[in-house]
Amino acid sequence: MAENLNKYSRTLTQESGNPAAQAMLYAIGLTEEDMKKPQIGIASTGYEGNPCNLHLNGLSVHVKKGIEANGMVGLIFHTIGVSDGMTNGNDGMSFSLPSRDIIADSIENVVSAQWYDGVVAVVGCDKNMPGAIMAMARLNRPAIMTYGGTVRSGRYKEQKLDIVSAFEAYGKKNAGTISDEDYKGVIQNSIPGQGACGGMYTANTMASSIEAMGLSMPYSSSYPATHEGKKQECEDLGAAMKIILEKQILPRDIITRKSLENALTMVMALGGSTNAVLHYLAIAHSAGIDFTIDDIQEISDRTPFIADLKPSGKYFMEDILALGGVPSVMKYLLKKGMIHGECITVTGKTVAENVESAPDLDFEAQDIIRPLERPIKPEGHIQIMYGNLSENGGVAKITGKEGTYFEGVAKVCDKEEAMFEAFANGEIKEGQVIVIRYEGPRGGPGMPEMLKPTAAIMGAGLGSKVAMITDGRFSGGTHGFVVGHISPEAYEGGTLALVEDGDKITINAETRELTLHVSDEELAERRKNWKPLTPPFIEQGVLRKYFKNVSPAHEGCVTDK
Ligand code: FES
Secondary structure: OOHHHOOOOOOOOOOOOOOOHHHHHHHOOOOOOOOOOEEEEEEEEOOOOOOOOOOOOHHHHHHHHHHOOOOEEEEEOOOOOOOOHOOOOOHHHHHHHHHHHHHHHHHHHHOOOOOEHHHHHHEOOHHHHHHHHHHHHOOOOOEEEEEEOOOOOEEEEEEEEEEEHHHHHHHHHHHHHOHHHHHHHHHOOOOOOOOOOOOOOOOHHHHHHHHHHHOOOOOOOOOOEEEEEEEHHHHHHHHHHHHHOOOOOOOHHHHHHHHHHHHHHHHHHOOOOOHHHHHHHHHHHHHHHOOOHHHHHHHHHHHHHEEOOOOOOOOOOEEEEHHHHHHHHHHHHOOOOOOOOOEEEOOOEEEEHHOOOOOOOOOOOOOEOOOHHHHHHOOEEEEEEEEEOOOOOOEEEEEOOOEEEEEEEEEEEEEEHHHHHHHHOOOOOEEEEEEOOOOOOOOOOOOOOOHHHHHHHHHHOOOOOOOOOOOOOOOOOOOOOEEEEEOHHHOOOOOHHHOOOOEEEEEEOOOEEEEEOOOOHHHHHHHHHOOOOOOOOOOHHHHHHHHHHHOOOHOOOOOOO
């Protein structure tokens, strides 16, 4: 078996190669026979500090087993991970989006330096997945991503809970509508163990859409972290890696315009996170594909939103497996002509071949996924908004439940902290458009997520009574009338920087317009006195590098442009 694969080994360890490398590989326990085999780097974002990544090092061992059983050498290495759930609402959030690019850089760096013939990434949590895929696209060597899996739902007093329940309990605590005992009960029971946040938040959005794009195995996004199928998937990756090595099916054969369309169609159908916009723009950039936010709008225009999943709906990712998993959803979308079946995937087969044996969705037996003819919303929930407040685009999440039009007066908060202060002082009131600015890719820096403010608003029962706009991001867990990713950002002098308390703002999701109703003359006058708020802690280090290199939100916040 190894004989057949030898020709794909490009390591420097063969006879004519680097003797020091050979000596070192003997030192780690490889044999003479192993020296001829392809070497597969196994990149794990495992770390003990959060449930999304807790078990990934263990899964990497199963991947290694499968790789070795198929005549290759598997070598585990590690890269960083950052938990969005834990960084939300504090300065740590500035480091979250930059972690995506550090993960991409570090996987690219190790695989290039060690000259691995292929790479498997074992990842969980929001930034780890796009980071890994960006590295794979840059490297363009045989590659497979495996997802650590979703967490099971938590339970307290017969209520099913997840991470957002904890944030919303905070809003209820502030509003005085939850007892101390119940607050504690929710916090202590929201997350029962290992796995990524359990709704259709960013991790599950990326996992299911990457599966649709073809870079992970069928069912990878459906198995919860604690499901036996997850370990089996990791071991089965060995056979898949052998196939893509032999056939030289490379990431840039898999990531194409059509497969990006498949991925974004899945995001729209399932009601996924707005972060997917940033991440797929970045993945397309890494793969050298010209793909813009307007392409994403086109996909949204033609894709009904059909999944009743959290945050806006009632079900969890774990419930998807019972109805047949993501392959069943893909099979249905394929039958309806919504996705391209001919795209090649990491199994060596096409999308159509992969989903052929998946069970058909039974619309009588379940109400998680609706038929296209009876959608929650006839088009996608992600809408690209333009107007004098977002000349280069903003990203709205409009599920239809919050309406499609909002008119209100501005309540301006320079940074997220100012919003909390206003919230605590009772200054957040019905009819306001809360403007949280200086939270963009450069101004944040790092374009932090605004989950804590939106969850606080939801918890206080103001969800349908106020709207929020920002140059920061929203968590996949965010719901309500929100527009984020506003570009140009306030720090760059976007019109967002010129808004004052009491200005009239309209958000029209029908016409996709975000408008500040202040005359051009008045805005020109305000601009004369405007100075950017200086980001506070970027003298040196990782945020300094990010601040200097990051591209705007409408280009995906990449750092290698
Ligand atoms: Fe990791 Fe939510 S914090 S998936």
